[in-house]
Amino acid sequence: MGLLLVFLAAVLAFGVSTVSGGGAGLLLLPVLGRVVPTSNVPAALTVGTAVSTLSKLALFWRHIAWAVTRRFVPGAVPGVLLGAYLLKYLNPLYLEVLIGLFLLSNLPAAFKRSQPADEAATSERAGWLKLSIIGFLAGFLSGLTGAVGLLFNKFYFRYGLSRDEVIATRAANEVLLHGIKLLLYLYLGLLTGPAWRAGAVVAVAALLATAGAKRLVKYLSESLFQRIGYGAMALSGLFMLASAGQELRTTENLRATTHIFGGDLEITGWWRSGSVTLELEIDDSPAIEQPVIFAELPPPAQAEVQRVQQGRPLIKLEEVWKLNDHYYEAYFNEKGRIKSVNIRE
Structure with missing residues (x-):
């Protein structure tokens, strides 16, 4: 056939x-x-x-x-x-x-x-x-x-x-x-x-x-x-x-997805086992984000995540790049709502 x-x-x-x-x-x-x-x-x-x-x-x-x-x-x-x-x-x-x-x-x-x-x-x-x-x-x-x-x-x-x-x-x-x-x-x-x-x-x-x-x-x-x-x-x-x-x-698992997370529009591109996310915030400039795990954070950032966690479940961590800016973002589950905190070294 x-x-x-x-x-x-x-x-x-x-x-x-x-x-x-x-x-x-x-x-x-x-x-x-x-x-x-x-x-x-x-x-x-x-x-x-x-x-x-x-x-x-x-x-x-x-x-x-x-x-x-x-x-x-x-x-x-x-x-x-x-x-x-x-x-x-x-x-x-x-x-x-x-x-x-x-x-x-x-x-x-x-x-x-x-x-x-x-x-x-x-x-x-x-x-x-x-x-x-x-x-x-x-x-x-x-x-x-x-x-x-x-x-x-x-x-x-x-x-x-x-x-x-x-x-x-x-x-x-x-x-x-x-x-x-x-x-x-x-x-x-x-x-x-x-x-x-x-x-x-x-x-x-x-x-x-x-x-x-x-x-x-x-x-x-x-x-x-x-x-x-x-x-x-x-x-x-x-x-x-x-x-x-x-x-x-x-x-190659090449694909793209869009969804609302924490009130922001996220466009995620997937390739093989990795991904990169473009986040569009209503009141801020666009940002490029990439998922990271806690062990990959620099020691100062790890300490800051532990300090602000305050017993809340950690949902995910992302490394964020903006124009003239770079930091990490931690997402916590706060009584059923998603709460994000910017983590700087």
Whole structure:
């Protein structure tokens, strides 16, 4: 059932990808995350997207903007090597949250009037250094997550490439990176059986979707193509944020809660076994609080807590930071009501 879901999602994602200039990988990240382990998702995705990239090269070869590719690839190769290496040490979910926010920020561009290609080309042509830096970033992020090509769609649009040139040039820029990533994932032991199976399903779906969508591309105007591209970026960002947020909530206990405590509004953020609280008081400045235990207090603060306790049950202790101020706060149960006392060293 899981692989069937991957197949259906991949057909839709690669169909959208072909008519929007990319984004299938980002749309598939949440789906693959439910079928294979998180660390194997980039590997499974790369298997499928590599096949899709090769099919796009075959279909759009004559539209490749080689001037861009010659500058893009030399920076991308070391980037993808570094990204794939760090995959074993970094959790890509946090990176997906940042990427998702950036992609979602492109939503307004989907409703703006597109800049003419020749005008964009005149104003946004980049030199060797800028293209190499963009290539390095694309390779690095791709090595960590498996697919971020859509992240750089804005660059291709502003560089003045036509719709066919965007599809072809992106494929030319990424085909070598996919090959390098596959070798690295294989070496790092990330191309497991489930990753190969999911990747093969994605590959078959990619071939079918790309061939079918190729006929549709020629009917799209340059303006509509760009609008669809920006819309796909925003949609991918929304998918990534929802998926990464749910995964972080499950694996890292990342969550937030709000409640009224002692008459003040407290917003608490949880991560793993720790938490940080933002307290909003009606008649005072905001404060950042973190729970502490009595043994962690400095000796003077411990003595002060014992002095003011006066036999009342101690509910909790917090370390408090305010603008130009730092102290501890002790909460006591005083005849069924919560009483707080500021403790200073």
